[in-house]
Amino acid sequence: MTDNDLLVKVSDAGLYKNGKWLVKGVNLNITKGKIVTLIGPNGSGKTTTAKIALGLYKNIEGTVERLTNKISYVPQKVSIDWTLPVRVIDFMVLTQDLQDQEINDALNLTSVEHLKNNNLRELSGGEFQRVLLARAIAKKPDLLVLDEPVQGVDFTGEVELYALIKKISETLQCGILLISHDLHVVMSATDYVVCLNGHVCCSGTPVAVAQNKEYKELFGEKSSQLLSLYEHEHDHVHDSDGNIVKEAK
Amino acid sequence: MFDDFLFRALIAGIGIAIVTGPLGCFVVWRRLSFFGDTLAHSALLGVILSISFDINISLSIFAVSSLVALILLRLQNTTNLAGDALLGLLSHSSLAIGLVVLGFLTFIRFDIMGVLFGDILSVNVNDLIIIWAGGAIILFVLWLIWKPLFASTVNYELAEAEGMNPKRVNAIFTILLAALIAISIKMVGLLLITGMLIIPCAMARNLSNNPKQMVVLSIIGGLLSVFVGLYASFEINTSSGPTIVTVAIILFILSLSRIRKKY
Numbered sequence: 170m171t172d173n174d175l176l177v178k179v180s181d182a183g184l185y186k187n188g189k190w191l192v193k194g195v196n197l198n199i200t201k202g203k204i205v206t207l208i209g210p211n212g213s214g215k216t217t218t219a220k221i222a223l224g225l226y227k228n229i230e231g232t233v234e235r236l237t238n239k240i241s242y243v244p245q246k247v248s249i250d251w252t253l254p255v256r257v258i259d260f261m262v263l264t265q266d267l268q269d270q271e272i273n274d275a276l277n278l279t280s281v282e283h284l285k286n287n288n289l290r291e292l293s294g295g296e297f298q299r300v301l302l303a304r305a306i307a308k309k310p311d312l313l314v315l316d317e318p319v320q321g322v323d324f325t326g327e328v329e330l331y332a333l334i335k336k337i338s339e340t341l342q343c344g345i346l347l348i349s350h351d352l353h354v355v356m357s358a359t360d361y362v363v364c365l366n367g368h369v370c371c372s373g374t375p376v377a378v379a380q381n382k383e384y385k386e387l388f389g390e391k392s393s394q395l396l397s398l399y400e401h402e403h404d405h406v407h408d409s410d411g412n413i414v415k416e417a418k
Numbered sequence: 419m420f421d422d423f424l425f426r427a428l429i430a431g432i433g434i435a436i437v438t439g440p441l442g443c444f445v446v447w448r449r450l451s452f453f454g455d456t457l458a459h460s461a462l463l464g465v466i467l468s469i470s471f472d473i474n475i476s477l478s479i480f481a482v483s484s485l486v487a488l489i490l491l492r493l494q495n496t497t498n499l500a501g502d503a504l505l506g507l508l509s510h511s512s513l514a515i516g517l518v519v520l521g522f523l524t525f526i527r528f529d530i531m532g533v534l535f536g537d538i539l540s541v542n543v544n545d546l547i548i549i550w551a552g553g554a555i556i557l558f559v560l561w562l563i564w565k566p567l568f569a570s571t572v573n574y575e576l577a578e579a580e581g582m583n584p585k586r587v588n589a590i591f592t593i594l595l596a597a598l599i600a601i602s603i604k605m606v607g608l609l610l611i612t613g614m615l616i617i618p619c620a621m622a623r624n625l626s627n628n629p630k631q632m633v634v635l636s637i638i639g640g641l642l643s644v645f646v647g648l649y650a651s652f653e654i655n656t657s658s659g660p661t662i663v664t665v666a667i668i669l670f671i672l673s674l675s676r677i678r679k680k681y
Contacts, residue, residue, distance in 0.1 A: 242575070259628055264582060288627055314579065
């Protein structure tokens, strides 16, 4: 990793709110072309950590350095009030100016081109997530923050979208911070995993995290096997700097 | 032509309707109608200050409304009171203070009905200049901040994460609202200005499926209300503000038959 590959550096960050620490002591680096995944149980501070990385909180402990301004964000929840009539095509240009062709291409990538002129409120949960993802990638960002981007998407779609996310990180050479629950699918696309439970309980390559004792306690023996199982399909793993290291098994 | 009070009222009304359309849409989208009310109520204090110190009425209303808006933004950060309670607090305290001060001004003949409900007879050429120049500035600034304002209306955190400055555009929008109230009090009155802001937009929402269309339709709705309302108030001898708002509400009821419930 060279210094100019670094996009975001979160150092010892934490957020104290309403008398408790939402998350504490988080260190993580996001670099170009790499996917960092946050996992952890509900309330473990995944979304908070993502928002800290995005600079959405003013009073945090620690420091966050962001070395890019070309950021796309897919929030966990976007609700559109009935009073606000927004079509997919209006939503695509929400924070950016795009050519028609760019809009079509992005919608095409997430297979929702046919919904271009539909109102956002007409979309199903899965379709809406695809539109959110399309909007985020249309901007060709340096940094893409995805908070559970495939919630409500059907299983085949889920696999497809994770493959797409992986492809985007390679073609655009952008750094991705991904939050997800679907351990087995996520791991196939991840370079680095941060397992949260109010603090960083462990972090490293998928295979390293899977063998971590704390991870096993948090998610159970089964999910550990699941990850290791997945790793058998590969002939190498990456270390935290993205270099290829020998499989440990 | 400008000697005719009906013509002057018409020109004033057209100017105001063009500005209330787009601003009103944001008021509806951002659920700010009670906030508009609060600013309008504080305008009474502005009117009274303008009479007491003999300063320009629009300027004085703008100053007081902006001040109330800034106090609100400050209170939001310092207390845990809910938004509507804060608004009620500010709205009625400024109204009460205004009325108390009015009590001291026994030496001045003062038409409070005109301030509450608008008075077209009093619209002079100076007012027209203020309405059109002020309106042009409001629309120009709104045009400048349209994208970040709209983005932060759809999703605040998304807009902030992607490099827009929602806090700043929200504050600017608040000032624009105060300015609109300042230029339109004479025409519609402070009790009804919120109606003028939101009713044409509510009508437009029933007929539109995208934001720009909604803005255009609310301008058209506002213009229609002004035309028909002014004509009716002249013919049946009713006060202009309430008549214009009544026409707007009739248009809204008519629009319900074409409502796009699906979206």
